[in-house]
Amino acid sequence: MELTFYKYQGTGNDFVIIDNREDFFPKDNTALVAKICDRRFGVGADGLLLLENHPSADFRMVYYNSDGNLSSMCGNGGRCISHFAKFLGIISEKTTFEAVDGIHEATIQGEWVSLKMNNVEKVKVSENFSFLNTGSPHHVELVSQLKDFDVFTKGKDIRNKIYGKEGANVNFVEPQSESIFAVRTYERGVEEETLSCGTGVTAVAIAMFEMGKTSENKITLKTPGGELKVRFEKSGSGYKNVYLEGPATQVFKGFWK
Numbered sequence: 001m002e003l004t005f006y007k008y009q010g011t012g013n014d015f016v017i018i019d020n021r022e023d024f025f026p027k028d029n030t031a032l033v034a035k036i037c038d039r040r041f042g043v044g045a046d047g048l049l050l051l052e053n054h055p056s057a058d059f060r061m062v063y064y065n066s067d068g069n070l071s072s073m074c075g076n077g078g079r080c081i082s083h084f085a086k087f088l089g090i091i092s093e094k095t096t097f098e099a100v101d102g103i104h105e106a107t108i109q110g111e112w113v114s115l116k117m118n119n120v121e122k123v124k125v126s127e128n129f130s131f132l133n134t135g136s137p138h139h140v141e142l143v144s145q146l147k148d149f150d151v152f153t154k155g156k157d158i159r160n161k162i163y164g165k166e167g168a169n170v171n172f173v174e175p176q177s178e179s180i181f182a183v184r185t186y187e188r189g190v191e192e193e194t195l196s197c198g199t200g201v202t203a204v205a206i207a208m209f210e211m212g213k214t215s216e217n218k219i220t221l222k223t224p225g226g227e228l229k230v231r232f233e234k235s236g237s238g239y240k241n242v243y244l245e246g247p248a249t250q251v252f253k254g255f256w257k
């Protein structure tokens with residue numbers, strides 16, 4: 001099938017985004033999504049996003065991991081699709097849209113996008129890792145010498161051994177200061193390390209606060225793909241007013257035959 005697509009990246013987490021307001025895309029064609037995301041036989045991306053009409057919100061976001069399957073919430077994808085909606089002229093600086101985990105607000109200034117994430121109900125703190133859901137499930141583990149760490153092998157092992165078929169994303173973090181943390185992520189559904197993960201860095205920021213590694217609630221996360229900011233407020237046993245902020249860039253427009 002022929003279609004126009006846009007290639008985006010948010011701190012190196014990259015996506016194919018399609019304007020599907022005419023609802024033409026074959027949404028159950030897992031093989032097609034996986035082929036479009038394939039780094040050799042397709043366009044290549046960590047995931048694919050559809051922008052669709054919505055009865056009350058500005059638009060609906062549908063997200064697939066690069067394995068071709070529908071996925072849970074994508075934070076970097078949410079930032080990129082908000083930038084795309086402004087590019088299409090659907091919105092101006094502010095938007096409210098619906099994703100798989102509910103309604104999100106976002107503010108777009110140039111290439112800087114601030115995305116409001118869902119509240120986090122609970123952080124499960126274990127011996128040497130935490131687990132929480134920031135729209136997607138995340139395992140957060142402190143390590144040293146992060147730059148030399150075997151993220152793929154260790155991440156894949158944890159994803160399968162602890163989280164089984166359902167799986168989880170696995171984030172390895174190394175503190176750099178009271179408010180700066182380096183993060184590398186093994187992403188479920190991509191089944192590789194990605195250059196950044198938006199729901200992942202959100203999970204890391206909140207887990208570091210919950211584990212007492214910081215008393216700050218405005219955190220900088222340094223990922224291989226660039227810097228992201230996360231801010232939040234403690235609320236009972238969980239967190240609210242959680243924002244993921246960073247750049248979103250339209251790299252090219254393409255035509256899929």
Ligand SMILES: N[C@H](CCC[C@H](N)C(=O)O)C(=O)O
Nearest residue numbers: 074075076136189197198199
């Ligand atoms: N792979 C994740 C979804 C995308 C998360 C990531 N790309 C982000 O920016 O949040 C999962 O299956 O849970």
